[in-house]
Amino acid sequence: MSVALDMNTPDNISKTTSVPVEKSDAQWREELTPEEYRVLRQAGTERPYTGEYWDTHTEGVYQCRACGSQLFTSREKFDSHCGWPSFWAPLAEGTVRYLHDRTMGMDRVEVRCANCDSHLGHVFEGEGYGTPTDQRFCINSVSLRLVTPEES
Ligand SMILES: [Zn+2]
Numbered sequence: 001m002s003v004a005l006d007m008n009t010p011d012n013i014s015k016t017t018s019v020p021v022e023k024s025d026a027q028w029r030e031e032l033t034p035e036e037y038r039v040l041r042q043a044g045t046e047r048p049y050t051g052e053y054w055d056t057h058t059e060g061v062y063q064c065r066a067c068g069s070q071l072f073t074s075r076e077k078f079d080s081h082c083g084w085p086s087f088w089a090p091l092a093e094g095t096v097r098y099l100h101d102r103t104m105g106m107d108r109v110e111v112r113c114a115n116c117d118s119h120l121g122h123v124f125e126g127e128g129y130g131t132p133t134d135q136r137f138c139i140n141s142v143s144l145r146l147v148t149p150e151e152s
Helices: 023-030 034-040
Strands: 061-064 070-073 097-101 108-113 118-123 135-140 143-149
Touching: 023 034, 034 118, 097 118
Parallel strands: none
Antiparallel strands: 061 070, 061 143, 097 108, 108 118, 118 135
16 A cells, blocks of 8 residues: 655645644643653654654554544554654555655654644655555654554
8 A cells, every 4th residue: 555645735735734633732731741742742753762662563553642543553563673663654545644844954754643633753765674665654652552452
């Protein structure tokens, strides 16, 4: 399954697109831990090799930590050894949205939850990991919650 990264369409570069789950900043601050808030709502990044899931091989579905939307599965997770959970594709097209990110002096593609617009991480292409898509969705553990088949 490949995901088209057509970043040049107006929809993908707009920061004002409305999403199904919209909450005020105060609400997010109340519902999330300070670290979750920093990453999910302020596009922060957890330190590599510190997150809960970077080296996890447990079978299950990764949900958005902010809204519970199903974003990734263990089937598309692979060992990138970059220090963050890495996936070669989202669970389905349309579960995440893409934004051009030119902060930090880099030209990157930010990945956000399509349901609540929370920051998840970035996607990189053409790194030669040998996965079906040659894409690496580099996602913060703190943006995700793994739900195993026994729990669901
Ligand atoms: Zn979400």
